Amino acid sequence: MLEILSGWFGIHAMGLPWSIEKILGWRSHYEAMKRWAVRCESCYSNGRCVSGDFEDFFLAFMVVCYHLRDFVIKTGGVRADEIDSLIQKSEAMGICRDICHRSKHHTISKPSIDEDWSLGRSYHPWPDGTSAISDFLIAGSEKRQPLEVIRECVRFWEGLVTKGRFSQPSNPFARG
Secondary structure (H helix, E strand, O other): OHHHHHHHHOOEOOEOOOOOOOOOOHHHHHHHHHHHHHHHHHOEEOOEEOOOOHHHHHHHHHHHHHHHHHHHHHHOOOOHHHHHHHHHOOHHHHHHHHHHHHHHHOOOOOOOOOOOOEEEEEEEEOOOOOEEEEEEEEEOOEEEOHHHHHHHHHHHHHHHHHOOOOOOOOOOOOOO
16 A cells, blocks of 8 residues: 555655644644634533533643644744743743643643642532533632633734744645
8 A cells, every 4th residue: 555655645655745733834733722722612501511521622722732832943933932931921821831741741840830730620500400510720829710721822822823923834735
């Protein structure tokens, strides 16, 4: 099969010369981050958590969101110290960094906000008599709504994209 693909795509034994997750540079990762945010939002309806997937989606969002940093450094024409300075000025992105690192490495040695952040779930009755669940996040000694942290992180990246802070990736489909 690899021989057939080699003829069609001119690939090497190491794989295709492109891959879907990075073909558009930082923009591929940026779009993935936004899709994870939508998945998190879809777990809630009228303030109630309606899906047991929220915790998984939340952690996945935080990892993808923070690691967008690496993609803008590699493909967006931004220096690491420049993007790190911007991230440090954003409380939501500091929380994102801590959640990303601890969920990936189990512990973190240099937290931005709180190495002992907690994601929890509360159960409470609604006026209609049904029980409802909602998630909460404790970071930096404050109880927060996880969806609000997600929204702030998305706004952080959207603001940088809107301001044109990153060079645009080349169009791999352009004919030249």
